Amino acid sequence: MNRTWMHKMIWSYLPIFCLLFSFLFFVFFQTLVQQNNRNTKESSEVFVNQLLQSVDISLRSLDNMLIRDFVSNKLLSDFFQERGKDNVYLNYQIVNQMQLMKQAMPMIDSYYLVRYKDGIVFNGNTKSMDQFADIDFIRSQQRAKATYISTWSAFRTYGEFESQKPKDVISLVHNVSFSSSKDGMIVVNISLASLRMMMREMYEPGQSFVQLYDNEGQPLFKQDGGAGKRKVLASQTSRYTGWTAESGITNGRTGELISSLSSVWLVLGLLSFVAGGASIVYVTRKNYKPIADLVFRIQDQFGTGKPTLGRLAVDEFTFIETAINNFAEQTELFRKEARETAARKQKSLFRELLLTAGEQTEWLEPSLLPPHDRLRVFVLEIDHPEQMFNQYKLRDQSLFKFVVSSASHELFTAQPDVQVWLEWTSPLQMTGILFMNGAAEDTAAETAAHITDWVSRHLAFSVTIGLGETEEAGAGAAGESHKQAQKALSYKATLGHNRVIGGPDTAMQQTEKATNKHLQAIHLLIRQLRLHEEAWQESCDHFFAGMRACRLTKSEIAELCRYFAAHMDVQLSEASKEYYEYWVNETAPSLRQIIEEFDTLEELQRLCAGTLARFAAQMERLHGSRQHHQLLQEIRSYIGLHYANPELSLEFLGDKFGLNAKYISQLFKEEFGENFLDYLTQLRIMAAKKQLLEHPDSIQEVGERVGYVSAATFRRVFRKVEGLSPVDYRKRNAM
Incomplete structure (x- = not known):
């Protein structure tokens, strides 16, 4: 059988095969070149980072050694407090110390010390500053x-x-x-030749190059005639020295030539593709006629009785129409699944972006993200949801969320070169990532303020936005900014609602001293509540004012309030049974519920003050019903007036008020939850602390003034109560 048709088909499609094969080869080669360029650039960036770290570590080590072994040495103070040139032994010790440093750090070339008060420069020899060769540099440092x-x-x-x-x-x-001004300076000179030698050991000059620029743009390595062939691939600036390092390949023109050729090959590949497509169309049209004739013959044999149009079109088009309809249905189904898959993928990518560099489990392809060189994360939270937002049905809540996200997207993307990704990461929080590229201005704070204002004016609730810092694009950048935004939002309890909270708003840091003041305020409030003093309300206001001034986070505020409730529980457990039962059954559960559910510091203060007021009123009623309540109030008032009497004791009070000393002790413990001696000690130490800070009297005089005849007894009691001696207390709080 003659197979002319088969041969004809083979020779018709063989050129197309060759063209497509050539196109795929060109595409593969172009991809390979681009990947090689990316790998080279990434390697250069890693190398520059390691190079700068090595230089910084060497220079920082010298800096630390100078401070540790010389600046903190007594030789330095002796030298700068000396006058004249005649202290030979001191000069000898300084020379020995610097020689030890030069042995430890071979990069040191020379050194000298400048003493301003008598104009002396010492570099192993003593010279007048005006006659010293480096006088210009010294003067420039003096003027700095x-x-x-x-x-x-x-x-x-x-x-x-x-x-x-x-x-x-x-x-x-x-x-x-x-003293109050500069006494002098130490100058240690590092040889640039040693620095160049250290850097040359880290790379191969024939294949790559490295250049280091100082703060004034001066290069470390001399520029040669081949500098034009160099192609800079990576540049980085040191935070420690401010120097800039550059690295790249030496054969830059070769790389450019290869890139140009790869572009030419890509164009040739595209032309080959177009030519192949045209050939396919031509060959298909040319070879379709025999297939059409075959269809006509099949229709003549098996399509009797069916309508035709030109002996061909009707059945064929019906078949094609049916196939297209089926294909359209399948395509729509596939598109729907693709959209759902893309949404799930973007949501997964969004959550992965919010992780820090150490937490990310997958490598994020940069092409999946909008083009950017900086990014910033904000977190929007709905205020007082239980009062307004949660009162709506779920459908209405979803509508409100859509309105908020749409308004946020429109306002943030109004600026050119800014794109935003939004996602409701919790029922009440929406997280957004701002991708900024090129010269796009960072107006996130102003835009966020517009959003909070727009929501409060147009919707039935308000929102608060926590704003993270702007981060350079890179692994974990969004996660770091997200942590900052969440932290900023945690200050909402202190700073209030319907506003934007950023880094400057949360700059105040909680110190150990501030924490101690909070604890002291808690102890004073507990003591006044336990002793039924009317000043407890002022102490309560002072406690909340202190937390507000320190800008504590919501978790820190809750922790201090839990400590208050727990310590109050311990103190009242030692008081009368009816006081403790009322606290445990009525006040404490209500107080703990308020602490767990509060939203702002003002709300917490108002609810806690009301709860404690009811507790104080009940305590007063219980006190009034006790048999010796009035007598014990008189005894406590007498102690408050005569605490400085060295003779004051239970026996003294028994004689004064006509009761047995042990009975007074028992009644005092039951009434105030504290024994007599502890109460007296607290009064005396509080008075002593005040006098230590307000009067320059001796420790013995202060002790005698508050009721301690023996200075040793006063010191021992003071250290037991405060944890430090009276002298240390005066020094620490006078600073």
Whole structure:
């Protein structure tokens, strides 16, 4: 059988196969070149980072060694407090100390010390500052702004002796002060030749290059004639020295030539593709006629009675129409599934972005994200949901969320080169990631303020927005900014609702001293409640004012309030049974519920003050019903007036009020939840603390004034109560 048709089909499609194969080959080669370029750039960035770290570690080690072994040494104070040139032994010790540093750090080229008060420069020899070769550098440092941390100079030349050829150095300058002004400075010069040698050991000059620029833009390595062939792939600036390092490949023109050729090959591939497509159309149209004739013959044989149009079109088009309808239904189904899959994928990607670099489990492909070089995360939270938002049905809540997200998207994307991803990460919180590219201005704070204002004016509730800091694009950047936004939002309890909270609003840090003041305020409030003093309301207001001034987070506020409730429970357990039962059964459960459910500090203060007021009123009623209530109030008032009497004791009170001393002790414990001696000690120590800070009297005089005849007894009791001696207390609180 003659197979002419088969051969014809083979030779018709063979050129198409060759063209498509060539196109795929060109695409593969282009992809390979691009991937190689990306890998080269990433390697250069890693190398520059390691290089800068090595240089910073070397220079920082020298800085730390100078501070540890020399600045903190008594030799330094002796030298700068000395006058004249005659202390040979001191000079000898300084030279030995610096020689030890030079042995430990071979990069040190030279050093000298400058004493301003008599104009002396010491570099192993003592010279007048005006006659010293480096006088210009010294004058420039004197004119500079005073700072007492070590600084690094720009690259410069320095000759230790006039006969010596100047060397390229960088100088570590440390100002020294033992009074209100600068007393002098220490200058340690590092050889740039040593620094160049250290850097050259880290790379292969024939394949790549490295350049280091100081703060003034001076290069470390001399530019040669081949500098034009270099292609910079990575650049990074040190936070410690401010120097900038650049790295790249030496054969830059070759890389550009390869990239140009790859572009040409890509164009040739596209042309091949177009030619192949045209060939397919031509061959298909040419070879379709025999297939159409075959269809006509099949229809003539099996399609009797069916209508035709030109002996072909009707049945064929019906078949095609049916196939298209089925295909359209399948396509719509596939599109729907694709949209759902894309939404799930974006949501998963969104949540992965909010993780920090150490928490991310998957590598994020940059092409999946909008183009950006900076990003910023904000978290929007609905205020007082239980009062307004949660009163709506779920359908209405979803509508409100859609309105808020739409308004946020419109306001943030109004600025060019800014894109935003939004996601409701919890029922009441919406998280947004702002992708900023190029020259896009960072107006996130102003836009967020517009959002809060728009929501409060147009909707039945308000929102608060926590704003993270702007981060450079990179792994974990969004996660870091998200942590900052969540932290900012945690200050909502202190700073209030319907506002934007950012980094400056939360800059105040909680110190140990501030924490102690909170605890002292709690103890004073508990003591006044236990002793039925009317000043407890002022102490309560003072306690909440202190938390508000320190800008505590909601969790910190709740922790302090839980401590108050627990400590109050312990103190009342030692008081009368009916007091403790009322606290445990009525007040404490209500107080703990308020602590767990509060939203703002003002709300917490109002509810806690009301609960404690009811407790104080009940305590007063219970006190009034007790038999010796009035007598014990008189005894407590007498103690408050005569606590400084050294003779004051239970026996003294028994004689004064005509009761047995042990009986007074028992009644006092039941009434106030505290024994007589502890109460008296607290009064005396509180008075002593006040006098220690307000009067310059001796410790013995202060002790006698508050009721302690023996200074040793006063010191022992004071240390037991406060944890430190009276002298230390006066020093610490006078600072």
